[in-house]
Amino acid sequence: MKTSYHSVHQxxxxxxxxxxxxxxxxxxxxxxxxxxGICSKIFSQQGCQLCLALFDSPGSLIDHRKICRISAPTCPGTSALPYIDSQFDCQDFSDENHAGEGPGGAVAMDCEMVGGGSDGSLELCARVCLVDEDERLIFHTYVQPEIPVTNYRYDITGLTEEHLRNAMPLKEVREKLLQILHNGESIGKVRLDGGKARLLVGHDLAHDLDCLKMNYPDHMLRDTAKYRPLMKTNLVSHSLKYLTRTYLGYDIQSGTHDPYEDCISVMRLYKRIRSQLHPEEDHGTMTLSNNIVGMPDSWISRELDNLTPDELYAMSRSDYKCWCLDLIPRLSA
Structure with a gap:
């Protein structure tokens, strides 16, 4: 079989x-x-165990480790954050610190769930937290679920009935979140190319959005649970706890889960992956050709033998969008 082309983003x-x-x-x-053998030997002397980068000298590696290993964020706890709305607006991303990150930049979101239904198995959003790229808390509130809570899952959430007694209704929470994310952009523009809307970063965002009963375009989501390079080799998601320990160097969720801590961690993961420097690629991303998907292995082998080099190259390109491309400003109308 002909040599396969590999993406520069892998x-x-x-x-x-x-x-x-x-x-x-x-x-x-x-x-x-x-x-x-040879790779392992050189990497053990000159490689970073977190980001897997290789350096020219031990001194460069030591300097890099001081930056690469991050300390865990300080969690304010459940009592310190009753409600926060920082009046986050588009001016926050107009300065030079966010140049090249798109018109709206990115925000990270995490939700904490309690249980509903007779057995407490229904997922109900009870707490929402948003942070910006500078790790500033821009929105936090407790959420009043639309049906009664039957299991507060206190050991995990740290929440009690008192936290939700005068909490914000789910509908109002959803409206505020969309206001922050849309950043004054029309829904049509957000769905088309994003415009000046903000990217939404999180871990297993489909679950959070489902519990919020909220929709946001797939091309505006940056999910650390679904990003191919961060997944297992069998394309199963890692936990945020594992990703944080492995790529950032500190532990989270050692006791009660704190959405602020998770927000900070997922934003740090996103920014670390986004900051990778890759050469420009002339080819777009493509997936396996539809005419051989689902065929038996013997048929696929024969089909591959009949493909041209360009067709083989097209099939071998990465089927995900690298987050480093987020540093390229989105086109504005």
């Missing part, structure tokens, strides 16, 4: 330049049970 070994589908594959290549 994780790559700094020693042998091997392309990997995910950071987990690259980590196994460098430090796993059966690592490649």
């Amino acid at each position: 994780p790559r070994c700094g020693v042998c330049q091997k392309h990997c589908k995910s950071f987990e594959s690259l980590r196994e290549h460098l430090t796993g049970p059966l690592p490649r």
Whole structure:
């Protein structure tokens, strides 16, 4: 079979330049049970265990580690944040610190759920938190679910009936969140190309949005649970706890879950991945050709033999949008 083309956005070994589908594959290549000998040896002396980057000298590696390993955020707890609305507006992203990050930049969201229904298994949003790229808390509130709460899941959420007694109704919470995300942009423009709307960063955003009964365009979502390079080799999601410990170097969710802590962590993950420097790629992203999807392996093999090099290259391109491309300003009308 002809040599396959690999995307410049895929994780790559700094020693042998091997392309990997995910950071987990690259980590196994460098430090796993059966690592490649020469790569493992060089990486153990000159590589960062968090971001997997390779450096020219031990001194450069030491300097890098001081920046790469981040301390855990300080959690304010459940009693310190009754309601916060910072009147976040489009001026927050007009300065030079956010140049090149798109008209609206990004915000991270996390929700805390309690249980409803006779057995407490229904997921009900009871707390919402948003932070911006500078880790400023821009919105926080407790949420009054639309049906009675039957399980506050106190050991995990730290929430009680008192927290939700005078909480904001779900409909009002949803309206405020969309106001922040849309950033004054029309719904049509947000759905088309984003305009000046804000990117929404989170972990398992589909679950949070479902519990909020809220829709936001897929192309405006940055989900650390669904981003291919951060997933397992079998395309199963890692937990946010694992990703934070592995790529940021600190632990979260050791006791009661705090949405503020999760927001900060998921934003740090997003910014770390987004900051990767990749060469420009002339080709767009494509997925496996529809004419061979679902065919038996023997048929696929014969079909591959009949494809031209360009067609093989097209099939081997990454099927995800690299977050480094978010640094390219979105076109404005």
